[in-house]
Amino acid sequence: MKAMFRNRKLFRGLQAAFLAVAVCFSIGATDATARYDKLSHQFMCSCGCGQVLGECNHVGCPASPVQLAELKVDMTNGMGDKEIMDSFAAKYGATVLAAPTTTGFNLVAWIAPFAVFLAALLGTILLVRHWSLGKKQVAEPASTPEMNAIRDRIRRETGSEGSF
Amino acid sequence: MATFGSLALLIGLALAAYNLFAGGVALRLIATGQPAPISPERLADTARRAGIAVFIAVTAAAFALVYSALTNDFSITYIMEHSNRALDVKYKFAALWSGQEGSLLLWCWLLATYGFVLRLRHKTDVKLYAYAGTIMAAIQVFFLAVINFAAPPFSLIRGDIPADGNGLNPLLQYPEMVIHPPMLYLGYVGFSVPFAFGLGALMMRYPGEKWIKITRVWTLVTWLFLTFGIFLGMHWAYAVLGWGGYWGWDPVENASFMPWLTGTAFMHSVMMQEKRGMMKSWNVWLIFSTFLLTLLGTTLTRGGLVSSVHAFAQSSIATWFYVAMGVTLAVCIFTYILQRDHLKSDHHLESLVSRESSFLFNNLVLLTACFVILWGTLFPILSEYVQGSKVTVGAPFYNRVAVPIGIFLLFLTGVGPLLPWRATSLKAVKRNFIVPSIALWVTVVVCFIFGPRPLSTWFSEAGYFYALVAFAMSASVFTAIASEFLRGAGVIAKQTGKNLAAAMYLLTRRNTRRYGGYLIHIGVVIIVVGLAGAAFNKNTEKELALHDTMSVGPYTLECVGFTQDSNANFNSDYALLDVYQNGKKQFQMAPEKRVYLASQQPQTMVAVHSVLSWDLYVVFEGTNPDTGQPIIKAFLNPLVSWIWAGVVLIVAGTFIALVPSLTPATAALRVSVPQTVHAEPVLKGGD
Secondary structure (H helix, E strand, C coil), X not given: CHHHHHHHXXXXXXXXXXXXXXXXXXXXXXXXXXXXXXXXXXXXXXXXXXXXXHHCCCCCCCCHHHHXXXXXXXXXXXXXXXXXXXXXXXXXXXXXXXXXXCXXXXXHHHHHHHHHHHHHHHHHHHHHHHHXXXXXXHHCCCCCHHHHHHHHHHHHHHCCCCCC | CHHHHHHHHHHHHHHHHHHHHHHHHHHHHHHHCCCCCCCHHHHHHHHHHHHHHHHHHHHHXXXXXHHHHHCCCCCEHHHHHHCXXXXXXXXXXXXXXXXXXXXXXXXXXXXXXXXXXXXXXXXXXXXXXXXXXHHHHHHHHHHHHHHHHHCCCCCECCCCCCCCCCCCCHHHCCHHHHHHHHHHHHHHHHCHHHHHHHHHHHHCCCCCCHHHHHHHHHHHHHXXXXXXXXXXXXXXXXXXXXXXXXXXXXXHHHHHHHHHHHHHXXXXXXXXXXXXXXXXXXXXXXXXXXXXXXXXXXXXXXXXXXXXXXXXXXXXXXXXXXXXXXXXXXXXXXXXXXXXXXXXXXXXXXXXXXXXXXXXXXXXXHHHHHHHHHHHHHHHHHHHHHHCCXXXXXXXXXXXXXXXXXXXXXXXXXXXXXXXXXXCCHHHHHHHHHHHXXXXXXXXXXXXXXXXXXXXXXXXXXXXXXHHHHHHHHHHHHHHHHXXXXXXXXXXXXXXXXXXXXXXXXXXXXXXXXHHHHHHHHHHHHHHHHHHHHHHCEEEEEECCCCCEEEECXXXXXXXXXXXXXXXXXXXXXXXXXXXXXXXXXXXXXXXXXXXXXXXXXXXXXXXXXXXXXXXXXXXXXXXXXXXXXXXXXXXXXXXXXXXXXXXXXXXXXXXXXCCCCXXXXXXXXXXXXXXXXCCHHHCXXX
């Protein structure tokens, strides 16, 4: 009962902690500069340099100043993050997004790493358990009639009455 | 010189082919015991000598190319494309690896050098070295065939010979670029050696784990070169590219990181084979995968399979590499299937909480990280195949997916050394983890007190949250490793009467491998702290007139001049900035932008002032064409110097691990105590 109570307390504590973290995570940065910085890191520069838009530093880059200005205008016009991302993708193509979206086949890009990790983790745990259980089984002394007969014979011959 | 170089390469290929053929025949004759007109041992020795001669031939070819660069021989296309008269001598030397053909020649030369050393040391185990030498010869045949037929470095210019060359890519005209590629290549190419030994040992059903002991130094040195090469590349990216970062998850960066991950996994899991005869199949496949990933990395770098900012050298040689990877994989699978009964484990894991288990999880995490990077690198191709359109998989993807995996790995870095081999009790685990747990929570509290406010900031931004976890885990892992080391040193000090410093030295000498490993782990922890600092980066950009100021963090930058300069190689614009802290002038910085004359390519030269807590990183972005005034971007990058300090510790730790441990007899001589004092509980854990 005491253990159950303790477990329930622990469970509630964990619930509260989880809720607190979830609440904290749900609080997004609302500052415009932070949002601009964050969004500029969600896009690639379209000049072909392969750099993230917010970090493109080519002197005289023909693309990044235009894209960054466009981003500012979109933000000023009150567009949401998703709207801006859709608008950029429509204008520059899907490769302008610095990471795959979470829709359609692109979702596979996000799921596969965690799925592989979890499968490998589970597989490893099961394997270790299987090995350690197997070891225990092997270690246990056999108690077949033949083995019991041998044990009795050894006891008689050595005069030992202690158990193995 | 071109004819001499081409001839040397052709001779090298012929010698390597002979090494492969004669070596293969000799090994077959030895294995089957068939009678032959020539003694198989003598045939194997001629093959070995041919392998040694390959080194001489390829060295001659490499010399020919460097000589051509130094003497401005623009009749050779490669020299014309990657050098010019005004280029500094050290960069002319670096021209050897600045393009496709030259870097493949460097690859061949390093491979020949490794092969040369391997073949000279054949007396260690003649038969195993003969197998490894023959496999190395097969790899050499492939690379020499590529540079003889697909990417010849000595092809001549058609038509008139130009008076000057195109010059070296400006990005490569930086001191670190003189050593970064050779280091990286030493790492890449070096994995051929443990691969050759692993495959050879499997082919000949080599008894026991001796082949792992033989290849240990090779693997460790190779791993060190690869690690050092990767970090030199990071430092180069930080100091030259001018975007304020050091790792962009570019496919080429990923290509170097993947074999590093599997190689690191291999170095950990071979310990299980050495100590307990476990994981034999796993280890063989780890080294096979590492070698295959080095080939894949080369394909990614050069084949144009994926787009990359490092696309210095794209061509159609990818097909050659696909074939090489296919053949290698087929040989590995075939050999494994044929000999798999030789790889049965002597023992199995006995407990989920044990050193073996931690190695297993460490391998799991390293390989998952490798999969994530491979997946992210190749997903654009997969997406194009499935959806008909490419997508970009950039830094945001990796930061979200790879960072949690990295943190889990950090956790294992601390936990692993605390667990004994085979099994342990829960009580012992608790005892070992009390101090690290305290360190973890103290760090969290310290971060909350001195870090950003309000506290919810730590949780509202993923970057801050990961940084908090990384700081706390790092403190915990550092404490775990340090307390374990100090506990051991304490026991030695008590036994011998030496002071703690002397005891720490003696403890390390007694098991260099273990404590070298500890130092490497501490280096990793320090690097993680440095990486976590990136969550707090700040930057600001401003056009500065004379005596205008801009602020970033605690610094105020005042523009005290901007001017131009030129030399035979480049023209440059630069600004002079006085830097103030708390109203006092501290130092001056001069960020620069160059335009190289031969290539007409611009290049930033970043000004960096580095202290323990942060880097002030200033970039000359350009000049406003209307006002002629410089546009300056200033970054405050916290804890970056920790990354470089961590690398120094990793290098030091690897060197310690390479030093042979004192044998018990020598150790006893060093300790002036009666021989009865022999109990070393802390050393029993092994590596």
